[in-house]
Structures are given as structure tokens and as C-alpha cells.
Amino acid sequence: MAKSLQQIRQDLAAFEEKTTELAGLLNDLYRKHLTSLSQSVKQQLILAFYQICTQIYPDEFLKLSFNQREKLQGNLRQLARGIESKLLACLEIRPQIPQSTITEQILLQLSRTEDSSFELPNAESQSPISEIKNPEELVHWCQTIEQGISDSLDQLSHEANNYLQQAKIIPTNLPPQLIEMALQAEEVGMAAGGTPNILNLLVETNTQQPEEDEETEEEKQAKITKISAIRLRLPEIIFADATLSLELKEIRNLLEKLKKMRQNYRQTQREYAKAEAETAWRASWHE
Numbered sequence: 001m002a003k004s005l006q007q008i009r010q011d012l013a014a015f016e017e018k019t020t021e022l023a024g025l026l027n028d029l030y031r032k033h034l035t036s037l038s039q040s041v042k043q044q045l046i047l048a049f050y051q052i053c054t055q056i057y058p059d060e061f062l063k064l065s066f067n068q069r070e071k072l073q074g075n076l077r078q079l080a081r082g083i084e085s086k087l088l089a090c091l092e093i094r095p096q097i098p099q100s101t102i103t104e105q106i107l108l109q110l111s112r113t114e115d116s117s118f119e120l121p122n123a124e125s126q127s128p129i130s131e132i133k134n135p136e137e138l139v140h141w142c143q144t145i146e147q148g149i150s151d152s153l154d155q156l157s158h159e160a161n162n163y164l165q166q167a168k169i170i171p172t173n174l175p176p177q178l179i180e181m182a183l184q185a186e187e188v189g190m191a192a193g194g195t196p197n198i199l200n201l202l203v204e205t206n207t208q209q210p211e212e213d214e215e216t217e218e219e220k221q222a223k224i225t226k227i228s229a230i231r232l233r234l235p236e237i238i239f240a241d242a243t244l245s246l247e248l249k250e251i252r253n254l255l256e257k258l259k260k261m262r263q264n265y266r267q268t269q270r271e272y273a274k275a276e277a278e279t280a281w282r283a284s285w286h287e
Contacts, residue, residue, distance in 0.1 A: 005279060008272045015265045016133050022261070023138050026254055027129045030091060030145055033247040038084035040241045041153070041232065045083070048197040048230045049076050049160060053169060056198070056228045060169045068167065075163045079156065086156075090148030094128050095140035135262035142255060153232040160230045170229060178203070196240065199231035 003011075053061040053072075064072065132138050158180065164170040203225045238244045 003271065003275065005272070005275050008268060008275055011268050012265075012272065015135065015261070015268065018261065019132060019135050019138055022135075022254065022258060023129055023132045023141070026138070026142065026251070026258075027091065029247065029251050029254065030142075031088065033244070033251060034087045034090065034149075035084065036241070036243055036247060037149070037237070038087045040237050040244055041087070041156070042080045042083050044197050044237050044240065045080055045156060045160060045230070045232060046076065048195075048232070049164075051195055051198060052164060052228060052230065055195075057169050064167060072163060072167045072169075076160070079159055079163070083156065086152050087149065090145045090152065091129070092127060093144050093148050095137070095144040135258060135265045138258060139262055142258070149234065153234060157230050157232045164230070171225065171227060196236045197230060197232050199229050201227040201229070203227055 061069070128141055128144075132141055161170060165172055238248060
């Protein structure tokens, strides 16, 4: 027997209650994970910076005066100090919910009220987690956090490489845009390297030669410049810290529950729409 509209409304309300509970658990786990992650990122960033200066470009680093080295290290420490606040800020990023989902939620809320006085929540009034009312919104919030982590690591890598290039550790004859493009597409021209969070590139220098001159193999090799830059990679950072792996496993377990909850929620929404359509049909139908 098909459920009544009232029964389906109760099911949807139960989903909202479960979502609120799960959102609180995920918020706590993500906050704990981001705090731990910030410490690991700090350590890996400093280690990668150290490798660049002492193992990959030692001659360039030794050319710096004591004051210049001290300034470079000071910039690194300042960058590292801001990592925790940068990552925790991911919890406050408002997810971009697809327009179709927003429309569905508005229609659902309107159908559950006797009048049409439904208002969207003020985007500036509350934190994102307090506004989440259903599994769909919670999924988008989690996706926003994951993307925020990735973007933060990219930004940290970019700022670290800028400091290295300003100090002339990384070659300055290459435009920053080239390094940035390489970081966004690592597989293009990437040389194999075993140092974590460091990207090794082979860049071909464009130098025109007279057509009649045949290049020797040494001349061809001279046109290839090897560039190493910092590239913070989340999998490598997590792999180096067992605590992060355990925390991430807890989060993934809850995300699996959320995935199933969202599937059931969508089915219930569809069931509600059908039941409401049937009711509307009967209300207007007459012989």
C-alpha cells in the first residue's frame, strides 16, 4: 500500500534529523582531521623547502648572504604558521549547491506549508554546517571541504615557490606561469623523482639555431633545463602520517553512510512528488 503524504513527510523529517546528527559528527571529525593535517603539511612543507635548498640547489642557496638566508627561512616560517587557520577555514566555505537541487528544495518546502511565505536562509547569518538540512546539502558540504583542502595545498605550493624564485634558488629565467602550469598538469614533461612533495620538470629552452647548423647531442641536452619545485601532494602527506590515515578512514566510513542515506532520501523525495501529483490530480478531476 502506498504511503500517504503525511507519512512521507514524516520520513523526510526523519532524514533531516539524521542529517543533522551526521553533520555534527562529520564536522567534529573534519575539524580534528584538519588540525592534524595542518601539522603534517607544515612538516612536509619545511622538509621539501629544505630539500630544494640543500640537496637540489645547494650552490644557489650558498650564494645567498646570511641575511638573505635568514629572510628566506623567515618567509617559510611565516607561511607555515598560517597553515592551520587556512585549512580550518575550509569548514566555513559555503558549498555551491546545483541550481536544480535548490529548486527542488524550494518546491518541497513550499508544498509543506499552507502558504507561500517560504524564505531562503540568510547566507551570511549562520555557519554552513548549521544550515544543512538534508543529505544532499551535506554531501556538497563535504565535497567543498575536500576541494578546499586541495586548493589550499596548491596555494601553499605556489607561495613557497614564489619565495624560492625571489631568492633565486629556483631559476628566475622561467616565468612563474610556466611553473604554475606544470603544477596543474604534473604528467606533462615530468621527470621521475623520489622526493615527496617535489615536482621535477624537464623544460626545453627555445633557442634559434641556423638551419644549416646540425646540433650535437650535447647541444640538444643543453637546451633541456631541469626544474624542481615544491608540489604539496595530499596522498604523500597522508601516507607519511599514520594518524591522518586513521582519521581519514573514520571520515570515509561516515561518507559511505551518507551516500546510502542520500540515495534513500532521493527515493523518498521522488515518492513524495508522485504522491503529491496523485493528490493534485484527484483534487481537480471531476466527471
